[in-house]
Amino acid sequence: MEGPIHYLFDKRVQKPVVYRVGDLNEDITMQEILTCKLGKCKLRFDRPNNTSIFLSSSDRELKQAKTIYNSLIKPKITQRELFNLSNEDNILLYDYLEHIQSSIVMAFTAIECLANELLPTDFIYKQKVQGGEIREFNHKEIERWVSTIDKIALVLPSALGITNPTKYNFWPKFTKLKDLRNEIIHSRHVLPIDQKENERVILLLLSDSVFGKIKSASELATRIHSELSEHKNMPFLKEVETINPIEIPTWESLGGKRID
Secondary structure, eight states, rough: OOOOOOOSSOTOOOOOEEEETTTEEEEEOOOOEEEEEEETTTEEEEEHHHHHHHHHHHHHHHHHHHHHIIIIIGTTTTSSOOOOOOOHHHHHHHHHHHHHHHHHHHHHHHHHHHHHHHOOOOOEEEEEEEEOEEEEEEEHHHHHSSSSSHHHIIIIHHOOOOOGGGGGGTHHHHHHHHHHHHHHTOOOOOOOOHHHHOOOOOHHHHTTTHHHHHHHHHHHHHHHHHHHOTTTTTTOSSOOOOOOEEESSSSGTOOOOOOO
16 A cells, blocks of 8 residues: 655655554554744644754855855955955955854754764663773763764764765765864954964855865765665655655554544
8 A cells, every 4th residue: 555645845844654554544644743832822833853954044054155155255266366355345254154154053953963863762872981991871871972973973873774974975074064163163262372273264164165064964964864764853855755654553552542
């Protein structure tokens, strides 16, 4: 029996669960709903997928940054000339920095969300610590104490049997995305003697290589998706995706009541 086709109104929605009910000989789709009380009202809506939200936000900011880059910066980089930016161009440059930094932070946050969402709740991660001892991390400890890079490169391949992403050619760009994100998030006051360090970060943001670093996050999500596309917490990344139904003998076996 082939399941029904469900049309997505937005790919940022949490993936529904489909049950194939034996005695009814049909598929039933369950979509998680959130109800939030705000003041005197209540809002009811389909639960969003956090990874999708951050990927979408990063992509939107990246597109706006590229538009400014192509008009303001790209035409100048091949010319041996000093360009004194006008007030109007300074405003555009600041807009670019807003968009590109937002895109960087959102891109890496998307992968942080994905790593935590895919982590099995009963998985125990074992890590050799100083002195040769083995330390065990449960689910909550992995989320809190293990870095995103280690979650993606060490924990998830062990827990889910997926390809180690360090083998992909974009992995070095993703680690540089992490470094750049940390520079942004943990920015600090710079003394005049250390001003070149501050300039180094801005130069990285103004270089077109930053676009490849941001893209590495979506490439990583796509690679993981190719191996775990049916995982209930994977975001929708394609226009058409298969959701394999969970087979149950009767609707009552889920604890629900049949409505005739």
